[in-house]
Amino acid sequence: QLQLVESGGGLVQPGGSLRLSCAASGFTFDDYMIGWFRQAPGKEREGVSCISRYGGSTKYADSVKGRFTISRDNAKNTVYLQMNSLKPEDTAVYYCAAGRFRSCVSPSADGMDYWGKGTLVTVSS
Numbered sequence: 001q002l003q004l005v006e007s008g009g010g011l012v013q014p015g016g017s018l019r020l021s022c023a024a025s026g027f028t029f030d031d032y033m034i035g036w037f038r039q040a041p042g043k044e045r046e047g048v049s050c051i052s053r054y055g056g057s058t059k060y061a062d063s064v065k066g067r068f069t070i071s072r073d074n075a076k077n078t079v080y081l082q083m084n085s086l087k088p089e090d091t092a093v094y095y096c097a098a099g100r101f102r103s104c105v106s107p108s109a110d111g112m113d114y115w116g117k118g119t120l121v122t123v124s125s
Helices: none
Strands: 003-007 010-012 018-025 032-039 046-051 058-060 068-073 078-083 092-100 119-123
Touching (some): 003 092, 018 092, 018 119, 046 078, 058 068
Parallel strands (some): 010 119
Antiparallel strands (some): 032 046, 032 092, 046 058, 092 119
């Protein structure tokens, strides 16, 4: 059964760090570009970052550039999002999504085939 499962969310103080994981199963992982998205309460979903099928290309939203780093381990069918210098405005549910044979041009939800259920990140003192 095809699945994307996010983990690693939680409560962190401003300036702190978290590492999110997106574990995939049930499909050929390296056929898929992976993106991270987030949705804060009362706001629209926002693309955060994406990574190409073999990790050679990564893109970031301006709001997280220089603070977040996306990576993938195809041997483990897992994508990571390292989040540093977290701010209260980073508070959101974070989702990963997979797009088959899609290029990582920008973290857009267009054409993504599969979505996880999300993990909550709360940045607060």
